[in-house]
Amino acid sequence: MKKKRIYLDYAATTPVDSQVFSVMRPYFTEKFGNPMSIHAFGREASNAVEKARQTSAIFFGCDPSEIIFTSGATESNNLAIKGAAISLVNHQGGSKPHVITTQFEHSCILNSCKKLEEQGMAEVTYLPIGNDGLVKINDIEKAIKANTLLISVMYVNNEIGTIQPIKEIGKLIEKLNSNREQKIIFHTDATQAINYFDCKVDNLKVDLLSMSAHKIYGPKGVGCLYIRKNIRVTRIQDGGGQEFNLRSGTLNVPGIVGLGAALEIAEKERKKVSKLVEKLRDHMITRIMKEIKGVKLNGSKLKRSPNNANFIFQDVEGEGLLLGLDIEGVAVSTGSACSAGDLRPSHVLMAIGIPEEESHGSLRVTLGKYTTKTEIDRFIKSLKEVVARLRKIAGK
Ligand code: PMP
Numbered sequence: 001m002k003k004k005r006i007y008l009d010y011a012a013t014t015p016v017d018s019q020v021f022s023v024m025r026p027y028f029t030e031k032f033g034n035p036m037s038i039h040a041f042g043r044e045a046s047n048a049v050e051k052a053r054q055t056s057a058i059f060f061g062c063d064p065s066e067i068i069f070t071s072g073a074t075e076s077n078n079l080a081i082k083g084a085a086i087s088l089v090n091h092q093g094g095s096k097p098h099v100i101t102t103q104f105e106h107s108c109i110l111n112s113c114k115k116l117e118e119q120g121m122a123e124v125t126y127l128p129i130g131n132d133g134l135v136k137i138n139d140i141e142k143a144i145k146a147n148t149l150l151i152s153v154m155y156v157n158n159e160i161g162t163i164q165p166i167k168e169i170g171k172l173i174e175k176l177n178s179n180r181e182q183k184i185i186f187h188t189d190a191t192q193a194i195n196y197f198d199c200k201v202d203n204l205k206v207d208l209l210s211m212s213a214h215k216i217y218g219p220k221g222v223g224c225l226y227i228r229k230n231i232r233v234t235r236i237q238d239g240g241g242q243e244f245n246l247r248s249g250t251l252n253v254p255g256i257v258g259l260g261a262a263l264e265i266a267e268k269e270r271k272k273v274s275k276l277v278e279k280l281r282d283h284m285i286t287r288i289m290k291e292i293k294g295v296k297l298n299g300s301k302l303k304r305s306p307n308n309a310n311f312i313f314q315d316v317e318g319e320g321l322l323l324g325l326d327i328e329g330v331a332v333s334t335g336s337a338c339s340a341g342d343l344r345p346s347h348v349l350m351a352i353g354i355p356e357e358e359s360h361g362s363l364r365v366t367l368g369k370y371t372t373k374t375e376i377d378r379f380i381k382s383l384k385e386v387v388a389r390l391r392k393i394a395g396k
Helices: 018-027 040-060 073-091 107-118 137-143 166-177 253-291 318-327 347-351 373-393
Strands: 067-070 098-102 123-127 148-152 185-189 208-212 223-227 295-297 308-313 362-366
Touching: 018 253, 040 067, 040 253, 067 073, 073 107, 073 148, 073 185, 073 208, 073 223, 098 107, 107 123, 123 137, 137 166, 166 185, 253 295, 253 308, 253 373, 318 362, 318 373
Parallel strands: 098 123, 098 148, 148 185, 185 208
Antiparallel strands: 067 223, 208 223, 295 308, 308 362
C-alpha cells in the first residue's frame, strides 16, 4: 500500500479549508456575475465582494474602503512599494525619496526596491539583520534621513520564521513623524504573520500592509493591500478603474469570497492553532537536536513563528535532503518555494551571517493546522535515515 504523504511546507502554501471552499463554490457556477455589471448577477457578485471587504476590514481593524483586493502578496508589495514611491516623487517635484528596507525581505520587495533604484525613482538602504534573524530598531533609527519617506519591514520572515518588532518600529515612526513635515510611510509584508499574530493596523501603527490568501487556508491568486486613508499610492496598473481606481481588472470574486472566509476562520482559530503547532514544532526541534548530531537551528529560538523551524545539517546538502525526504513521501523545503530550483545560497541565511558552505545544508520545516504528532514522528524517522545515508555517501 502507498504510504500517506506528509506535508510540512505550510509556509509555501496551505490547503484550502473545506469551509472556505464551500463558501467559494457558488461563485464559480451559479453566482458567476461580474461585480461591475449593473444587473442582478453583477449585484450578487458585487455584494459578495463588499461582504468580504467588510470581513477583511474587521480582521485588520480598519475601514472597508482601505482594503484593495489584489492577486496576492507579490502584487500587494509591488503596489505598496512602487505606488507609494511614485506618488512621493510626483508630489515632491521629482526629487528622490529615501526608502529603508531589510536585506532579508521577500524577493518581491527587494526586486521592487531595485527597480526603483534602477529607474532613479528612489535611493534605498537595505538594513542588515542580526544573527538572531531580527532587525534592530537602533539600525532603523540610525538609517533615517531627512528624505526618508518609506520604511518596509516584513512581519514574519518566510524562511526562518523570525518575528520582527513591527509594533516598536511603528511607535518609533509615529514619534518621529510628530516632528516632520513630510511623514514617513510604514509598510509591512504580513504574509506569514496572519495566522499567528495580531494584525490590527492601529496596534501595529502601519500605513500599508500586504498579505496572500493561500498562506491562510484560502485560495491561490488572491490577496489584499491595506492602505491607510490619508496615504497616497499611485496605481501601477491601468484599466477599467476597479478597486477605487487603484487596481484595474475584473475581480476574482470566488477568490475574494474565499479570502474573507479564510480571514474570519484565522481570527477564530488563532489561539488554538498557535498552541497546537507550537507544541508539535517544539517536540520536533527537541527530538531532532537530541537524536541527530551536527544540527543547528537558524534564527531566534523564542521570537519565531510557532510553526517554523529552520535547520542546518552539517556535511549534508539541503537539496539532497529534500529529495531524499520527498522519496519517503515527506514534503519540506530548503528555503522559500519562490527561489526553489535556484542553487544560489539563500539571501536570508546570508543576511543573518550563515557562511555560504553551511547554508547549503539548510532545511525549512513549516507546520500547519492539519499537522499531527504521528506525522512529525514519521518525518523524524525518515530524516534520521536520509541524513545518515547522505553523510555515509559523503564519507562523513
Ligand atoms: N511575502 C512573503 C513573506 C511570502 O512568504 C510570500 C510567498 N512565499 C510572498 C510575499 C509572495 O506571495 P504570493 O506568491 O502569494 O504573491
